[in-house]
Amino acid sequence: MQAIRIIHDEHRAIAAVLHGMLYLVREIRDRGAKPNFDVFGAMIHYIDAFPERFHHPKEDRYLFRVLRIRHPDAAPLLDRLEGEHCTGAHKIRTLEQALTRYQHGGASEFPDFAKAVEDYAEFHWSHMRAEEDEVLPLAEKHLSAADWEAVDTAFLGHVDPMLGADAGAGYQALFTRIVNLAPPPIGVGPATHPDSPK
Numbered sequence: 001m002q003a004i005r006i007i008h009d010e011h012r013a014i015a016a017v018l019h020g021m022l023y024l025v026r027e028i029r030d031r032g033a034k035p036n037f038d039v040f041g042a043m044i045h046y047i048d049a050f051p052e053r054f055h056h057p058k059e060d061r062y063l064f065r066v067l068r069i070r071h072p073d074a075a076p077l078l079d080r081l082e083g084e085h086c087t088g089a090h091k092i093r094t095l096e097q098a099l100t101r102y103q104h105g106g107a108s109e110f111p112d113f114a115k116a117v118e119d120y121a122e123f124h125w126s127h128m129r130a131e132e133d134e135v136l137p138l139a140e141k142h143l144s145a146a147d148w149e150a151v152d153t154a155f156l157g158h159v160d161p162m163l164g165a166d167a168g169a170g171y172q173a174l175f176t177r178i179v180n181l182a183p184p185p186i187g188v189g190p191a192t193h194p195d196s197p198k
C-alpha cells in the first residue's frame with residue numbers, strides 16, 4: 001500500500017523538523033545559543049506549507065473519505081482529525097507571531113516563543129500518532145483492494161498533480177534548505193552556541 005508508506009514518510013519529515021525546532025529552543029535556553037531566525041523561519045514555513053498544502057489534503061480527500069464510507073463508526077475520530085487539520089493552521093499563525101515578537105522584541109519574548117514551539121510540536125505529534133495508531137489500522141481492516149488502488153493512485157499524484165511527486169520535490173527542496181541552514185546536529189549550517197568550534 002503506497003499510501004501508508006507515503007503517510008509514514010511524510011510524518012517522519014514533519015517530525016524531523018519539529019524535533020529540530022525543539023532542539024534549537026533547548027540550545028538557546030540551556031546553552032545560551034544565539035537564535036538563528038532564518039532557520040526558525042524556514043522551519044515554520046515548512047510545517048505550515050507541507051502539511052497544509054500537500055499532506056493533509058491527501059488524508060482528507062482520499063483516505064479519510066473512503067474510510068468514512070467503509071467504516072462509518074470512524075466518523076468521530078475522522079471529524080476530530082479533520083478539525084485538527086484546520087486548527088493546526090491557526091496554531092501555526094500563533095507560532096509565526098511568537099517568532100516575530102521574539103525577533104523584534106529580544107530575549108524577553110523567548111519564553112513565549114519556546115512555549116509556542118512546544119505546544120505546536122505536542123499538538124502535531126499527538127495528531128500523527130492518532131493517524132498511525134488508530135486510522136491506519138482501521139483503514140487496513142476495512143478498505144478493499146480496489147479502495148487501496150484508488151487511494152494509492154491519488155497519493156501518488158495521479159488524480160491531482162499538486163499532490164504528486166513533482167510537487168513533493170518542491171517541499172523536499174524546502175527541507176534541504178532547512179538542513180543547509182540549521183546548525184549541527186540538526187543540519188550542516190554554521191554552529192550557533194558560543195562554545196562550538198568555529
Ligand SMILES: [Fe+2]
Nearest residue numbers: 056059081131
Ligand atoms: Fe493529518
Ligand SMILES: [Fe+2]
Nearest residue numbers: 055059128131
Ligand atoms: Fe498525517
